[in-house]
Every structure is written in structure tokens, then in C-alpha cells.
Amino acid sequence: MKQWLILLSLCCLSSAVIAGPPVIEIEIKDHLFFPDEVRIPADTKVKLLVKNLDPTAEEFESYELNREKVIAGHSEAIIFIGPLSAGEYPFFGEFFPKTAQGKVIAE
Amino acid sequence: MKSIRLFLLLSLLATITLVNFVALLHGYQSSMEKAQSLFDSRLESTARLIASANSEQTMRQGIAEQQTPFTYFQIWDSGGKQLLTRSRNAPEFVTGALTEGFHEVNFDSYRWRNYVYRDQHLNRWIVVAERIDVRYSLAEEVVLESLLPIVIAIPIAALIIWLAVGIGLKPLRQFADQVLGKRADDLSPIQLEKVPHELVTVVSNTNALLGRLDHAFQREQRFASDAAHELRTPISVLKVHLHNLKQRLGDDDEDITLLKTGIERMGHLVEQILALYRTSPDQASARFESVDLYKLAQTVIASDFLQFERKQQHISLDGETAILSGNRFALETLLQNLLSNANKYTPPGGEIHVIVKPFQDGVQLIVEDSGPGIPADQHERVFERFYRFQGDRHDSGELGCGLGLTIVSHIVELHHATIRLGTSSLGKGLAVTIHFPGEK
Amino acid sequence: MLLNAVIIILREVLEAALIISVFLALSQLLNRNLWWMLLALLVGFSGATVYALNLSQISMAMEGTGQEVLNAVLHSVIFISLLIFMISVPHQAHAKWRQLNLVTIVLAVITAIIREGSEIILYITGFFGIPDLLSPVLMGSAVGAGIGLSVGVFFYYLLVNMRTSYGIWLGYLILLLIGGSMVAQAVEFMIQADYIAASAPVWDSSAIISERSAAGQLLYALVGYEATPAPEQAAAYFSSIGLLIVAAGISFMFRGKTS
Incomplete structure (x- = not known):
């Protein structure tokens, strides 16, 4: 039983190392998020790749996710989120919050 | 703040x-x-x-002409399945x-x-x-x-x-400027153009304080100089009586000698007190003239030569003509006091060295002796009135009243000069260095 | 746009103004001269500009986690400066300690300005290419900076005009809270960069005070409030405050013995 557990945990560890968390791409264009709804599996760590196609900087911010990251114009950034319990987690672009709105849905 | x-x-x-x-x-x-x-x-x-x-x-399906790119419209049938009409920029699907x-x-x-x-x-x-x-x-x-x-x-x-705060604080600034700009001897009341309510008590209390100080100061001066002046006459009378007594009892009576020393000491004290008040900077009505300090030093040494000879002290004067603007009487008193100190505290056979020379567009006077000197921690105190280093128990056994250096410091102040006590180049004795600034 | 500019600038300015005004007041209470502040401001703004201009390179460094790491480092530097500052205050009589004390203040102020200033610079310069939005953004920035600086001024004069002992205590208290919040933010960045594994929040107080609300924003600036903190964050917050208290206390007890 014990050996099984060790083996299992080793498997988990190696698979995590090899594959890494799933990557989800989000684009910022004209101060809007595309897509503005990101569906991710619950209780899993996810890597968000946010590409800012605008010339202006944007700050990806979410109070619910406890994330904030400034993304310079014409560049991209990586943000890790989760593992999250099922639910909705809104995020927004702090520099253009009127338009740049979106949410992560964990399910 | x-x-x-x-x-x-x-x-x-x-x-x-x-x-x-x-x-x-x-x-x-x-x-x-x-x-x-x-x-x-x-x-x-x-x-x-x-x-x-x-x-x-029944509507003809199609696209309507639009007016502006900032708005669009769509018309859908009841089920939202069919788009009946729309503006050119409107999407063909249901938004929202x-x-x-x-x-x-x-x-x-x-x-x-x-x-x-x-x-x-x-x-x-x-x-x-x-x-x-x-x-x-x-x-x-x-x-x-x-x-x-x-x-x-x-x-x-x-x-x-x-700007407004600056104007509001102007009386305070004026007040501070006047207090700051006051000379040590100026005890006249402070006058402000307009005194605001908040400053009335400050100004009136300061002025009352200045007035009381001025009064006390004048009283002290008048009392001391009056007393000294009044004492001169009885001392002269005493001297006459002593002279008569000596004639009658002969020169070698011990009590007469002691009495003579006592009377001389009292006479010296009274003269010193008078000199102190005549030379104090508050009495600054002193007339200034061009004085050659070197020549003056020569005169003073010559007139006091006897007292040095009595103790077999060697006194020398170095330097050159040094003209400064000052009060002749005061400078004479200064030299007399410094030389008399050197004479008193230098043991018999000792050496006293006076240097007068122009220095940094002013004049420098140095009086050095080969006596015991004064420790550095006492340098401040010896200028106080009636203070004598080691009191009357001084090794030299010399009599003094403790006013000499006080008078010196008054005269120094009167001439805006600086005084520094140090160690003599003639062993461990005292060196007094006075620097008189040049004329502006 | 205006309101948004106000909020962004106010948040950054308020955080920097709080640190600077508390340090200024404490320097004043400890009878130090204030010329160093000019130097610190100058160096800080230069640093902030350099950071803002090189943001994308910094972000891409260290497999895309450069920004988080740098921010975590900046927050840690502020915390360490605070720690050494608090330790050095009781030994003001010594020239060496006094010098160290000044260095920590200058370092903390410079770092705070780099961290908060770079975001301001990035935000405002982004609008230079959008003339339509520039004027509301500039006006909003002016309003936000005005409010933030005014609060800083009040804080400074409050501390300076209090009885000296109370002023120092209140200043210390604020520094403690700032210290805790700095470490909590550093940990948050490490979680975001995946150097520390994330776990579920310890509590969720967003229903009581949302981080979006004005009260939430103010509490964030003052005490580093988080509505849904990770357990690591909360632990870091409280243990760093504890560390500051213990270090300052020990240093205070030994203040006579170093002479």
C-alpha cells in the first residue's frame, strides 16, 4: 500500500514536471480581453499567457485571484493561477477598466 | 515643526x-x-x-442606411431567430x-x-x-x-x-530680527510698527524685562564706580596718616609694614574697579584714535621697569611699529594688567617676553612668561570678575583682587579683538595672544 | 477615465507618501536633517523610469517571472530596511548606528518610489499616444496625486506635532503595518510566479469589505488588507510584524550595553 502511494506521488510529480500546467492564451486588443471568459478546470493550476497587442501598457488585475501584473505595450506576460475551487473569478485591466473586463470560470 | x-x-x-x-x-x-x-x-x-x-x-429583409459608426440597431422576430433588418455596421447575430x-x-x-x-x-x-x-x-x-x-x-x-502667511508672520519676523540684531549692551525697548494681538504680551513682557535689566545694570555700575570713587579719598587720608605714623614710630616697625601692604592692596583694588567700569564695553563712549601699540608697550614697560627689576626678571620687547585704532587709556591699562600679571606669577629670575607686530591686516600682541601657567580647563574662568586661579592660596604668594583679566577682556571686547590663552614658548608658562582686527 | 486615473495614481502615491511621511516625521523627531530626502526622491524617480522603460525585458527574464521576482525583491528590500531601521533607532548615540539608520531610510524611500513610481510612469506615458484620453488621465493623475500627497502631509504634521513619545510610537506602529504588508505582497508575487505553491485562501472577507470598495482600497494602503489571502501570505504578514516587534524590542533592551 505504502509503495503504491509513493509510486503514485512520483508519477504525479514527474507528469507535472514534464507537462507543466495547461497554458491558456488571452489577448488584449483595443483594451479588450479576447476571450473575455476563460474556462479552466477546477482545482488545477493554470498558466495564463497574456499577450498585449496594444501599444499602451495594461495591468492585469484581479482581487479575487490575488493577481496583479503590468504588461508593457506589444509584449506578453505569464501569470499562474489556481488551483481554484469552482466558481467565477473576475479580472480586469486596471489601466482601462471600463472596457478591459473578463472572468475566469473554474468548473 | x-x-x-x-x-x-x-x-x-x-x-x-x-x-x-x-x-x-x-x-x-x-x-x-x-x-x-x-x-x-x-x-x-x-x-x-x-x-x-x-x-x-411584413418587413423586407435588408440593411438600412446608417447614420454614424458609433451606434447600430437590429430588429429581430419574436423568437430571436430571424434578423428582420439591421444597420450596416450591426452584427448578424444576437449580441447579449x-x-x-x-x-x-x-x-x-x-x-x-x-x-x-x-x-x-x-x-x-x-x-x-x-x-x-x-x-x-x-x-x-x-x-x-x-x-x-x-x-x-x-x-x-x-x-x-x-504670500498671505508671509504677511501675517511679518511682525513676528520683525520682532525676531530686532531681538537678534540687538547689541549686548543695547537694552532699549523693542519697537514694532504694528503689534498684532497675539504678540502684544510677548512684546510688552520683553520690553518690561529689558527695562528692568537696564535699570539693574545701571544701578550696579553706578554703585560700584561711586563706591570706588568715594573710597579713594579715605584711602588717601589713610596713606597720609600712615606716613605720619611712620615718622613717629620709625621705618622698621612690623605692624606698620603690614598696614602699608594692606592699604596699598586696597588702593590697588579701588583703582582696578574704576578701570573696570571705565573700560567696560557698555560704557562704549570711549574715543578711538590711532595708537602705535609697539611704542605704547615700550612706554609701559619703561614706567613699570622697577617692579621687574625688584624680582630680577628679564623682560624683552620684540616686534615693530603696529598702528591700530583704539582707546589709548584702555590699551595702556590692558598692557599694564598683562605685564603686572606676568610680573606677579613669574618667579624671581624668570623671563617675560612681549611681542607686538602687524598680523593679517591687524595687530597681534603676545605676552609670554616662564611662570607656572594656567591649566586649559581654567582658561574660561580666569576672565570672571574676582576669580583668581587657585584663590588666594596661589603659590606665588602675590596679592591680587582677581579683576586684571576681567578688565583685559573688557578692553579686548571694546576693540572687537580676540583673546586666546595658551602655553608659553618659554617652558610651561602662560602665553596671552590678542589679535586686534584691522580697520574696515 | 478620470476616476480610474485617480484611483490608480492615488493608490500608488498614497503608499509611497505614507512611507515617506512617516520616515520624514521620525527623522524630524530624532533630530535628523531632511536633505537626504531630496536625494532619495531624485534617485527613486530615476530608478522608476529605468524600471518602466525596461519593463518588457524584465518581465520576460527568468522564464517570464522577472517582474514578480523584481517586485518581490523591492518589497523585501523595504522590509529589511524597516527592520534595520527599527533595530538602529535605540542606538542613535553612536555615529556608526546613526549612519546605518540614515542609509536604511534612504534605501526604503528610494525603493518605495521605484516600486510605486514605475507603475505611475507606465500608466501615464501609455496615454501620450491617445490624445483624446490624455487630458482626463492627466487631470485624474493630478487629483489622485493631490489627495495622496495631502494625506501624506497631514500624516507628517500629525506625527510631528504630537508629543514626541506618542509620535514615535504611532510612527513605529505604521512602520510595523507597512512592514507586514510589504512581506505579504512579496509572498503574493512569489505565488504568482509559482515559486511558492498556491493554496486556498484562509478567509474570504470580500462580502464584508470588498477590495474594490473605497474602504478596501484605503485599508489596503494602510494595513495591506486582502479580502482573500493565501495562508502563506497571512502567515508572512503576521510573522514579519512579529519579527519587527521582537527585533526592535531586543535592540531597545540592549541600547545601554553597546556604549
Whole structure:
């Protein structure tokens, strides 16, 4: 039983190392998020790749996710989120919050 | 708190900024809300207008000419399955939900606010949308125009507060300047052009204090010099009687010698007290003239030569002609006192060295002796009135009244000179260095 | 746009103004001269500009986690400066300690300005290409900076005009809270960069005080409030405050013995 557990945990560890968390791409264009709804599996760590196609900087911010990251114009950034319990987690672009709105849905 | 002016400026400015800006934000928000609801009601009436303009039962499907790129409309059948008509820039799908009311949607890389209106008679949905950023910046432009003066007013307010506080604090500054600019002997009352309420007690109390000080000062001076002056006559009378007594009892009576020393000491004290008050800087009515200090030193040494010879001391004068502007009598007293000190505290057979020379566009006077000197920690105290180093138990056994160096320091002050006590180059004795500044 | 600019600038300015005003007041209470502040401001703004200009390179460094790591480092530097500052205050009589004390203040102020200033610079310069939005953004920035600086001024004069002992205590208290919040933010960045594994929040107080609300924003600036903190964050917050208290206390007890 014990050996099984060790083996299992080793498997988990190696698979995590090899594959890494799933990557989800989000684009910022004209101060809007595309897509503005990101569906991710619950209780899993996810890597968000946010590409800012605008010339202006944007700050990806979410109070619910406890994330904030400034993304310079014409560049991209990586943000890790989760593992999250099922639910909705809104995020927004702090520099253009009127338009740049979106949410992560964990399910 | 370092500066009242800065404190008042910053705290007033911070208050004004805070109050104004919070009011500004409040005004901005309510204006924007008002503007949004105006835009919303316009959207509603546009939807009704479109509904009434397209009131035929059967509609030709197609695209209507549009007026502006910032708005679009769609007309859907009751199920939302068929798009009956739309403006050219409108999408061919349902944006948002077909429920009556306002919705916000993303489309064509903009965010739109749409109003969905249900035409009850024809069972149709009319969707009218406006670009949010456009209506927002339209409203903002108008609102900002009205709020800009509040922001511009802040630096102007800062300037005005700075000046006003400066004017308000002017009497305080004048008061401080007058107190600061007062000479040590100037005890005249402080006069301000206008005395504000807050300063009345400060000014009147300061002036009362100055008055009392002046009074006490004058009384002390008058008393000391009067007393000294009055004592001169009885001392002269005593001297005459002593002379008579000596004639009668002979020169070698021990009591007569002791009496003579006592009377001489008293006479010296009285002369010193008089010199002290005549030379004190508060009596600064002294007349200044051109004095050659070197020549004066020669004269003084010559007239006091006897006392040095009595102790077999070797006295030398070095230097050259050194002209300074000063009071002849005072400078003479200064030299006499310094030389008399050197004479007293240098043991018999010792050496005394006087140097007078021009130095850094002034004149330098140095009196050195080969006596025991004064320790550095006593240098301040020896200038005090009636203070004698080691008291009357001084090794030299010399009599003195402790006024010599006080008089010297008064004369130094009178000439705006500086005095420094140090160690003599003739062993461990005292070196007194006085620097008289040049004429300005 | 205006309101948004106000909030962004106010948040950054308020945080920097709080640190600077508390340090200024404490320097004043400890009879130090204030010329160093000018130097610190100058260096800080230069640093902030350099950071802002090189943001994308910094972000891409260290497999895309450069920004988080740098921010975590900046927050840690502020915390360490605070720690050494608090330790050095009781030994003001010694020239060496006094010098160290000044260095920590200057370092903390410079770092705070780099961290908060770079975001301000990035935000405002982004609008230079959008003339329509520039004027509301500039006006909003002016309003936000005005409010933030005014609060800083009030704080400074409040501390300076209090009885000296109370002023120092209140100043210390604020520094403790700032210290805790700095470490909590550093940990948050390490979680975001996946150097520390994330776990579920310890509590969720967003229903009581949302981080979006004005009260939430103010509490964030003052005490580093988080509505849904990770357990690591909360632990870091409280243990760093504890560390500051213990270090300052020990240093205070030994203040006579170093002479």
C-alpha cells in the first residue's frame, strides 16, 4: 500500500514536471480581453499567457485571484493561477477598466 | 515643526486640496451618472422611434442606411431567430440577451451598451446599441471642462497662501530680527510698527524685562564706580596718616609694614574697579584714535621697569611699529594688567617676553612668561570678575583682587579683538595672544 | 477615465507618501536633517523610469517571472530596511548606528518610489499616444496625486506635532503595518510566479469589505488588507510584524550595553 502511494506521488510529480500546467492564451486588443471568459478546470493550476497587442501598457488585475501584473505595450506576460475551487473569478485591466473586463470560470 | 510658514502653507493647502478634490470627484461622479442616464433615455427613445418607423407587419429583409459608426440597431422576430433588418455596421447575430432592458456587450473590438425594446404589437425585438467609450468620453469632455478650474486653482491658492502667511508672520519676523540684531549692551525697548494681538504680551513682557535689566545694570555700575570713587579719598587720608605714623614710630616697625601692604592692596583694588567700569564695553563712549601699540608697550614697560627689576626678571620687547585704532587709556591699562600679571606669577629670575607686530591686516600682541601657567580647563574662568586661579592660596604668594583679566577682556571686547590663552614658548608658562582686527 | 486615473495614481502615491511621511516625521523627531530626502526622491524617480522603460525585458527574464521576482525583491528590500531601521533607532548615540539608520531610510524611500513610481510612469506615458484620453488621465493623475500627497502631509504634521513619545510610537506602529504588508505582497508575487505553491485562501472577507470598495482600497494602503489571502501570505504578514516587534524590542533592551 505504502509503495503504491509513493509510486503514485512520483508519477504525479514527474507528469507535472514534464507537462507543466495547461497554458491558456488571452489577448488584449483595443483594451479588450479576447476571450473575455476563460474556462479552466477546477482545482488545477493554470498558466495564463497574456499577450498585449496594444501599444499602451495594461495591468492585469484581479482581487479575487490575488493577481496583479503590468504588461508593457506589444509584449506578453505569464501569470499562474489556481488551483481554484469552482466558481467565477473576475479580472480586469486596471489601466482601462471600463472596457478591459473578463472572468475566469473554474468548473 | 521647523517653520510656521511652511506648516501653515502645507496644512492649508492639503486641506483645500483634499476638500476640493473629494468634492470634485463627487461632482464628477454625479455628473457622469446624470450624463449616462441622459444617454440611456436617448437610447430608449431611439429604440421606440425605430420601432414606430418600421411598423409594417411584413418587413423586407435588408440593411438600412446608417447614420454614424458609433451606434447600430437590429430588429429581430419574436423568437430571436430571424434578423428582420439591421444597420450596416450591426452584427448578424444576437449580441447579449434578448431580454428587455440595458446590456453591455463586446463586439467589433468595442464595448457597447445596448437597449433591447420589445414591440408589443408586432412581437418584435428592437436592439439599439451605442459605443460605451464614445458616450463616456463625450460626457467626460463636458464634465472635465467644468472641473478644470478646481485643479488649476490649487497652485494659485498655494501662491496666495504663501504670500498671505508671509504677511501675517511679518511682525513676528520683525520682532525676531530686532531681538537678534540687538547689541549686548543695547537694552532699549523693542519697537514694532504694528503689534498684532497675539504678540502684544510677548512684546510688552520683553520690553518690561529689558527695562528692568537696564535699570539693574545701571544701578550696579553706578554703585560700584561711586563706591570706588568715594573710597579713594579715605584711602588717601589713610596713606597720609600712615606716613605720619611712620615718622613717629620709625621705618622698621612690623605692624606698620603690614598696614602699608594692606592699604596699598586696597588702593590697588579701588583703582582696578574704576578701570573696570571705565573700560567696560557698555560704557562704549570711549574715543578711538590711532595708537602705535609697539611704542605704547615700550612706554609701559619703561614706567613699570622697577617692579621687574625688584624680582630680577628679564623682560624683552620684540616686534615693530603696529598702528591700530583704539582707546589709548584702555590699551595702556590692558598692557599694564598683562605685564603686572606676568610680573606677579613669574618667579624671581624668570623671563617675560612681549611681542607686538602687524598680523593679517591687524595687530597681534603676545605676552609670554616662564611662570607656572594656567591649566586649559581654567582658561574660561580666569576672565570672571574676582576669580583668581587657585584663590588666594596661589603659590606665588602675590596679592591680587582677581579683576586684571576681567578688565583685559573688557578692553579686548571694546576693540572687537580676540583673546586666546595658551602655553608659553618659554617652558610651561602662560602665553596671552590678542589679535586686534584691522580697520574696515 | 478620470476616476480610474485617480484611483490608480492615488493608490500608488498614497503608499509611497505614507512611507515617506512617516520616515520624514521620525527623522524630524530624532533630530535628523531632511536633505537626504531630496536625494532619495531624485534617485527613486530615476530608478522608476529605468524600471518602466525596461519593463518588457524584465518581465520576460527568468522564464517570464522577472517582474514578480523584481517586485518581490523591492518589497523585501523595504522590509529589511524597516527592520534595520527599527533595530538602529535605540542606538542613535553612536555615529556608526546613526549612519546605518540614515542609509536604511534612504534605501526604503528610494525603493518605495521605484516600486510605486514605475507603475505611475507606465500608466501615464501609455496615454501620450491617445490624445483624446490624455487630458482626463492627466487631470485624474493630478487629483489622485493631490489627495495622496495631502494625506501624506497631514500624516507628517500629525506625527510631528504630537508629543514626541506618542509620535514615535504611532510612527513605529505604521512602520510595523507597512512592514507586514510589504512581506505579504512579496509572498503574493512569489505565488504568482509559482515559486511558492498556491493554496486556498484562509478567509474570504470580500462580502464584508470588498477590495474594490473605497474602504478596501484605503485599508489596503494602510494595513495591506486582502479580502482573500493565501495562508502563506497571512502567515508572512503576521510573522514579519512579529519579527519587527521582537527585533526592535531586543535592540531597545540592549541600547545601554553597546556604549
